[in-house]
Amino acid sequence: MSDETPTPTIDGEPEIVDIWLSGTEVPPTDEGAQEMAEEEPEARLREQLGSVVTDDYVDSEVAPEDERMIINMGPQHPSTHGVLRLQLELEGEIIRRSKPIIGYLHTGMEKTAETLTFAQGPTNVTRMDYLAPLHNELAYSLAVEQLLGIDVPPRAQAIRILMTELNRVSSHLVALATNGMDIGALSMMLYGFRERELILEFFEKTTGLRMNHNYIRPGGVAADLPPGWRRDVARIVETIPARIRDYDDLLRENPIWLSRTKGVGVITAEECRAYGITGPILRSTGVDWDLRKAFPYSGIDRYEFDVPTGTNGDVYDRYMIRMEEIRQSIRIVEQVAETMPKGDYRADDRKVTPPPRARIDESMEALIHHFKIFTEGFRVPPGETYVAVESPRGELGCYLVSVGEGRPWRMHIRAPSFYNLQALPVMMADTLVADTIATIASLDPVMGDVDR
Amino acid sequence: MNDEMERAPEGSDADVAPPDLPQVLAGLLADFPEAVYVESAGQHTVVVSREDYHALASAARDAGFEVCADVTCVDWFDRRPIRFELVVNLLSHRHRLRLRLLVPVPADDPVVPSLCDLWPGANFPEREVFDMFGLVFEGHPDPTRILMPDDWEGHPLRKDFGVGSVPVQFKESHKAT
Amino acid sequence: MAARSYPSNFLTTTIEKAARWARTQSMWPATFGLACCAIEMMATGAAHNDLARFGMEVFRASPRQADLMIVAGRVSQKMAPVLRQVYDQMPDPKWVISMGACASSGGMFNNYALVQGVDQVVPVDMYVPGCPPGPQSLMHGILTLQRMIVQGEHVSSGASS
Numbered sequence: 001m002s003d004e005t006p007t008p009t010i011d012g013e014p015e016i017v018d019i020w021l022s023g024t025e026v027p028p029t030d031e032g033a034q035e036m037a038e039e040e041p042e043a044r045l046r047e048q049l050g051s052v053v054t055d056d057y058v059d060s061e062v063a064p065e066d067e068r069m070i071i072n073m074g075p076q077h078p079s080t081h082g083v084l085r086l087q088l089e090l091e092g093e094i095i096r097r098s099k100p101i102i103g104y105l106h107t108g109m110e111k112t113a114e115t116l117t118f119a120q121g122p123t124n125v126t127r128m129d130y131l132a133p134l135h136n137e138l139a140y141s142l143a144v145e146q147l148l149g150i151d152v153p154p155r156a157q158a159i160r161i162l163m164t165e166l167n168r169v170s171s172h173l174v175a176l177a178t179n180g181m182d183i184g185a186l187s188m189m190l191y192g193f194r195e196r197e198l199i200l201e202f203f204e205k206t207t208g209l210r211m212n213h214n215y216i217r218p219g220g221v222a223a224d225l226p227p228g229w230r231r232d233v234a235r236i237v238e239t240i241p242a243r244i245r246d247y248d249d250l251l252r253e254n255p256i257w258l259s260r261t262k263g264v265g266v267i268t269a270e271e272c273r274a275y276g277i278t279g280p281i282l283r284s285t286g287v288d289w290d291l292r293k294a295f296p297y298s299g300i301d302r303y304e305f306d307v308p309t310g311t312n313g314d315v316y317d318r319y320m321i322r323m324e325e326i327r328q329s330i331r332i333v334e335q336v337a338e339t340m341p342k343g344d345y346r347a348d349d350r351k352v353t354p355p356p357r358a359r360i361d362e363s364m365e366a367l368i369h370h371f372k373i374f375t376e377g378f379r380v381p382p383g384e385t386y387v388a389v390e391s392p393r394g395e396l397g398c399y400l401v402s403v404g405e406g407r408p409w410r411m412h413i414r415a416p417s418f419y420n421l422q423a424l425p426v427m428m429a430d431t432l433v434a435d436t437i438a439t440i441a442s443l444d445p446v447m448g449d450v451d452r
Numbered sequence: 453m454n455d456e457m458e459r460a461p462e463g464s465d466a467d468v469a470p471p472d473l474p475q476v477l478a479g480l481l482a483d484f485p486e487a488v489y490v491e492s493a494g495q496h497t498v499v500v501s502r503e504d505y506h507a508l509a510s511a512a513r514d515a516g517f518e519v520c521a522d523v524t525c526v527d528w529f530d531r532r533p534i535r536f537e538l539v540v541n542l543l544s545h546r547h548r549l550r551l552r553l554l555v556p557v558p559a560d561d562p563v564v565p566s567l568c569d570l571w572p573g574a575n576f577p578e579r580e581v582f583d584m585f586g587l588v589f590e591g592h593p594d595p596t597r598i599l600m601p602d603d604w605e606g607h608p609l610r611k612d613f614g615v616g617s618v619p620v621q622f623k624e625s626h627k628a629t
Numbered sequence: 630m631a632a633r634s635y636p637s638n639f640l641t642t643t644i645e646k647a648a649r650w651a652r653t654q655s656m657w658p659a660t661f662g663l664a665c666c667a668i669e670m671m672a673t674g675a676a677h678n679d680l681a682r683f684g685m686e687v688f689r690a691s692p693r694q695a696d697l698m699i700v701a702g703r704v705s706q707k708m709a710p711v712l713r714q715v716y717d718q719m720p721d722p723k724w725v726i727s728m729g730a731c732a733s734s735g736g737m738f739n740n741y742a743l744v745q746g747v748d749q750v751v752p753v754d755m756y757v758p759g760c761p762p763g764p765q766s767l768m769h770g771i772l773t774l775q776r777m778i779v780q781g782e783h784v785s786s787g788a789s790s
Contacts (some may be wrong), residue, residue: 083708107740
């Protein structure tokens with residue numbers, strides 16, 4: 001670095017090179033430079049952006065067109081919760097219009113589902129919403145069972161509720177953690193993931209995997225609860241509420257947190273209904289709608305719990321609802337653990353469930369039966385059905401069409417994040433650009449769920 | 453026996469709905485004699501023609517189905533004379549009720565009216581159906597691809613679109629050393 | 630014989646070794662979370678597993694400040710150009726870890742939508758198996774990569790400078 005020698009100029013006076021301004025004296029090279037996309041015709045951008053605004057939130061006559069700036073956020077951005085890309089039209093610091101652009105994680109799972117047998121299906125769907133894999137499996141399994149017309153034994157139902165409610169807790173913990181991190185409350189990140197490990201350890205013990213469990217299957221669950229599960233669940237039930245109180249102490253009345261979340265990302269109940277938005281976002285507007293109460297599944301109506309609702313429909317309300325839902329889920333888990341029925345953990349239906357392991361060793365028929373179930377799969381009578389469960393993000397539905405073969409003719413997942421993402425342009429219209437991150441974080445979108 | 457009557461294609465039979473049909477649905481179906489009520493796995497399903505589809509959806513919204521929960525499509529390929537079937541799941545918070553509309557759409561003219569004017573939330577799912585099946589939604593504010601890249605050719609969830617898998621390679625010469 | 634006096638506290642090495650050592654101890658990963666594996670990558674960096682023990686907790690949001698790209702998750706056809714662009718923006722020397730089955734080989738999704746292995750897009754130094762790999766697997770992958778670099782073993786992209 002020869003930056004000490006001043007550069008001589010024509011009239012002998014040394015020109016002072018301001019290295020602070022330029023940052024470096026080395027002329028910039030093209031190597032590795034960001035290859036900017038060809039300047040898109042403005043008309044096209046405007047058309048793209050304009051198209052999303054199907055309402056009258058934006059008065060385009062407010063400012064002359066040239067004062068607006070279009071910026072692109074993502075798809076590789078640390079705070080978009082995955083590969084979400086946003087086009088924002090800014091007027092100074094204010095977002096006038098925005099458009100989410102998705103598909104960067106499209107995995108073709110609905111196509112893959114048509115090539116997998118019904119028994120293999122949960123392996124596929126569990127990778128959609130990777131923060132709530134058990135809910136995906138549950139929706140799919142319930143749909144298959146409805147077409148098959150089989151009943152699931154009480155113990156399997158209770159295990160399903162136990163696991164999905166624990167999954168709701170772990171998912172909300174990640175939501176709180178990332179929400180905190182995005183706004184700058186880094187402690188939340190560390191706390192949330194610390195508590196999540198507690199639940200994941202139990203999942204690993206029960207299902208064999210920390211995520212993507214393939215545990216809930218048509219006909220029941222893959223395996224019974226492991227020995228000592230009561231102790232593990234008791235530990236979770238004991239630990240989490242205490243830690244939730246810690247979070248409350250940290251955030252509930254924290255002035256920074258309040259000013260970053262109160263009145264930010266507001267949406268109304270009517271807008272939620274119009275856009276098909278479900279889950280904590282809908283409840284934050286005061287709508288008392290929870291599929292666990294409205295259309296109970298898997299015997300969840302046997303347990304007592306409350307559905308928390310908010311009033312303002314802002315980021316703070318959604319945060320409070322997630323906190324309360326964790327408490328309610330823990331309450332359900334407690335009740336399930338107390339009343340866990342005895343019995344089989346999967347349906348006693350020869351057509352669907354493989355024979356017990358011990359039988360395979362002694363019976364040729366059982367071996368053949370086992371082989372057939374895992375190679376050909378079982379046939380599901382023709383029909384179509386739509387079954388929805390309340391995932392941590394909202395209504396997670398599975399639309400399943402069978403034509404009587406061993407594989408589904410069509411499997412579609414109604415992904416809550418996909419619909420919830422449509423709320424972004426509504427929430428962010430005419431708000432500050434600084435609130436974008438808080439708003440996205442409070443939506444808690446999972447891009448695997450959005451793009452499938 | 454009831455099944456036979458429900459599945460009969462004649463529109464007049466729609467009036468002979470099962471007695472446990474909720475009031476709101478019975479009223480809705482009375483206005484649309486052409487629509488056929490089918491009970492599918494205990495769920496209320498109505499098969500409706502393309503012409504009546506938008507009007508029925510609009511009437512359903514006014515009758516209390518405030519949420520358009522899902523829009524998707526099934527490609528029946530050679531199993532049915534009319535290839536595509538649009539599937540719309542409606543939800544009523546007020547009545548705690550779901551209603552599914554099935555709209556057959558022929559392959560040679562895959563055009564259906566868009567529901568975006570009734571529920572703006574139909575925007576994304578209709579784009580997805582366009583992307584995946586190639587159904588065109590008339591009156592959609594943003595009829596572009598949503599999941600696949602803009603320059604993608606074909607509609608992946610159609611049955612005549614291959615899965616696109618590549619053969620898995622096992623290279624004998626690349627044994628781990 | 631008069632004892633020669635040397636200043637204390639020094640050691641001899643080669644420039645290459647010193648550089649390699651320095652590189653391994655401050656490998657900063659770029660956040661490139663895509664799917665399920667991204668959650669495990671976050672879990673690796675968070676409290677319980679604490680990647681900071683290996684001098685790697687500084688996940689950089691900007692590729693310009695990162696040495697290591699952890700491709701955590703499935704790479705779709707739509708994402709592949711973006712991934713390549715982020716890779717091109719990283720300064721040399723740089724390394725790539727392909728985390729999980731999907732990034733390494735397409736995993737269970739052998740279909741139209743996914744790139745069947747991120748090594749078709751960028752050179753990969755380390756494959757971490759699993760679906761998703763647990764934090765321990767990822768840490769093992771990272772430590773193995775560090776060992777390879779410090780020993781001067783061939784690693785595809787880092788060798789260029």
